[in-house]
Amino acid sequence: MEGGIDMIETNRDKLVMISVAGEISPAWYQKGKPYIVSSKGEAKLVPMTGGISYNVRVGDSALGWVGDHVEPGVSVWNPDEQQRLALNLFSCIGNQATAMSGRAKGAKGVVTGDHGLDRVLIDFEPEILERLTIGDKVQIRGYGIGLQIKKHPEVRVKAVSPDLLERMVLEDENGVLVVPVAGVVPPEMFGSGLGFLGEGGDFDLQVPDDETLAKHSLENLKLGDVVALRDCDTSYGNEYRPGAMSIGVVIHTDCYMAGHGPGVTTIMTSVKPGIKPILDKGANIAVYLGIRNLPA
């Protein structure tokens, strides 16, 4: 570590590690509709959420795919509503997942996102993907809910494993939490997820055009990128709050539908000053979790 910058201390030894489980979700499509309607009035028929995404992985671009809300890797859900809620609320980014049935039984993966209080996204090695089947059972060691940074009770930590948080967040000599981020997102880009609870799900960024991306240096946004949401409070629901700061992870791809776009699962939020994002294009969970190096 550089001089004056230290690892954070947390209450990790008091957290409960609990099993939650689901199964690999089929690819999902809207009921009774062949087309989704884009924000520009185009009728689109494209892949959406669910299934095993063979060629979209954490570390790849979040933009430009011919798809809507595409989830990298494996999408896991639970058909029972209450079990699904537990699956999403207790699964934290960085938690270990294990295939519990089928041809890949015993294979290990890692949680890379919570999507829409509905699905948990898991990364497995490409050779494991070849052996997975829709419907295979996946169990997750849920660990991280209730996590706190000892000297920072004002910061709400959410949906992140203690190991990952410790790799992502440092504390400077003035007690400020320093978080390397791949980009800083302004409030006018916040979209779907506003007004919803900031737990067990994500929050979409709206991408109206390339100019907006360029203006905020977000044109290379990747799945897995750690980003800062400026003037954003996700403590008890997602909303605009001047001076607040949230940190999140990009979990799904861009969208055609109005109000939607790349989804961010938030992992830290504070309405008070104390979180300081610093730009680092390498701030991506694919690197932090040892999944892969980022493509050039």
Add this chain to the structure above:
Amino acid sequence: MLITNKENLVKLSVAGEIAPPLVIPGAYRVGRNGRPYVLPGTGGICFNVRVGDPAFGWAADNLHPGVAVYHSDRMINEGLNYLACIGNQAVVTSGDATGAEGVVVGKHGFVAGFGLLTLPYLIVDFRTEILDKLSIGDKVQIKSYGRGLEIEGYPHIQAKNCSPELLDALRIEPVETGVLQVPVVSEVPVRLMGEGTDERSERAAQSIMTGDMETIKELGLSSLRLGDIVALLDQDHSYGRSYRPGAITIGVVVHGDSPMAGHGPGVTTLLTCATSRIKPVRDHNANIVRYLGLA
């Protein structure tokens, strides 16, 4: 006066009933600051809040003025919510107030998991003396009229949820080629626009977020009234509700403030343009109470 295709629009019956208020199992909702609360919210007959009253200050959550009307069958409710427009005539078709007439003054969505109404619904204004004769469950039928409304010469401006009568009353003026000027009480910057951004713009409302009341006061929004016409800047409601730099949307304030994060007074879409060819002009009289003769 603008020339429209109103002679070609179909006037069609849609119907529902007065919705009961709901409370979430376990009672507490949790506000933006983490404080649990139990407050009246959506549904029911609101006896003491009417369109024209303040949007802020009530001990309530997403409070609507007047009467909430929905249909408990989800598909039938879609017809009711997508076809009815602000300014449409409503009539009570059962109970002690049978035959009494009202006016649609708002459309409101729902948020799963909050214990508010779990279906979108219409907000209907009746005169105060009629409210005393209404019961929860009374049937209300509406002459839906306005879907498909177009303004001749302005194909880049879409009307949404706006009856032809209300469009005529909004005091819209052509000011330069392709540009329409619309009187509004306030202008709302895009960073304040919250819940409802993923809803179809042909129903429901989008909330003005009130997590920072200082910003709300600075922009003069804290004195908003139910029924006020407002401009939403950089908001394109052509096909859903999205952020688009330069776009502009005109809407009407339909429900009150909320303690929930991302929520606040709701705005139902009336007009939208993906470019800057609607010009808002400030006028504190721009309220549908005046436009629809609801006094």
